[in-house]
Amino acid sequence: MPSSPRTIETLRFPAPVPYAEALRLQIARRDLVEQNLAPNTLILLQHPPAFTLGRKAHDSNLLRSRDELANLGIEVCEADRGGDVTYHGPGQLVAYPILRLAEWRLSVDWYLRQLEETIMAALAHYGLRGERLAGFTGVWVQGAKVAAIGIGVHRWVTYHGIAINVDPNMEHWGLIVPCGIPDKPVTSLKRLLAHAPPVDEVAQVFENAFRTHFA
Numbered sequence: 001m002p003s004s005p006r007t008i009e010t011l012r013f014p015a016p017v018p019y020a021e022a023l024r025l026q027i028a029r030r031d032l033v034e035q036n037l038a039p040n041t042l043i044l045l046q047h048p049p050a051f052t053l054g055r056k057a058h059d060s061n062l063l064r065s066r067d068e069l070a071n072l073g074i075e076v077c078e079a080d081r082g083g084d085v086t087y088h089g090p091g092q093l094v095a096y097p098i099l100r101l102a103e104w105r106l107s108v109d110w111y112l113r114q115l116e117e118t119i120m121a122a123l124a125h126y127g128l129r130g131e132r133l134a135g136f137t138g139v140w141v142q143g144a145k146v147a148a149i150g151i152g153v154h155r156w157v158t159y160h161g162i163a164i165n166v167d168p169n170m171e172h173w174g175l176i177v178p179c180g181i182p183d184k185p186v187t188s189l190k191r192l193l194a195h196a197p198p199v200d201e202v203a204q205v206f207e208n209a210f211r212t213h214f215a
Helices: 019-034 066-071 108-124 170-175 189-193 199-214
Strands: 008-012 040-045 050-053 075-078 085-088 092-098 139-141 144-154 157-165
Touching: 008 199, 019 040, 019 075, 019 092, 019 157, 040 199, 066 075, 085 092, 085 170, 092 199, 108 139, 108 144, 108 157, 108 199
Parallel strands: 008 040, 050 075
Antiparallel strands: 040 092, 050 085, 092 157, 139 144, 144 157
C-alpha cells in the first residue's frame, strides 16, 4: 500500500549480509519506494569484509592485489555510489536510507548534511563530539574519521548511505587509502571510548537520531 508522507520503516538484519546481496535489496526496495509501493526505509546491517569502490574510485587506492585480498577473505565490489574506496566489515554499523527526498527537500547537499547531523547526534549519546572537515563528507572525532558517507540518488530517491566504525578490524584499513584520502586517519568507537558498545545498541541509537532528524 502507498505510504503516508514521511513514514519510515526500519529493516534490521542480525547476521552480516554480503555486499552484493545488500545492494540488490537496496535497489529492489528503491524501485518500490519510487513507485510508492513501499514506505521510506532505513536498512541497518553489517557486512562480511569487503572493499567497495565508488564512482570516483581508483584501483591505486587498493594497496594489495585483488587476489591477495581474496586470500585474506576480503571481497572487492563495485558500487554506484559517490566517493572512492572504503571498507565494510563486522563491527561496523551500515545504514542505507531509502527516502523520497520530495517529502523533505530536493537537495543532495541538504541530505548529506542531515546524515552528518544524524551521525553526530548518535556520537553525542556516547559523549563524543563529532565534527565536519572542510571539503570532505563524513564525520570525524579528534581529527580521525569515524563515519563514512557515500550515497546514490535515483529519481530523487536515495540509496547507499553511511558506515560507523564501532569495532571493526582496524588492520584492514591499512590495505587501502580510505576514501582516497592518504593523510587522514581512521578511528572507531572502541578506540575513542576504550570499549566497544554492541553494534545492535549503536544501531538503536542511530535509528533514534535518524527518526529525530528525518521523521
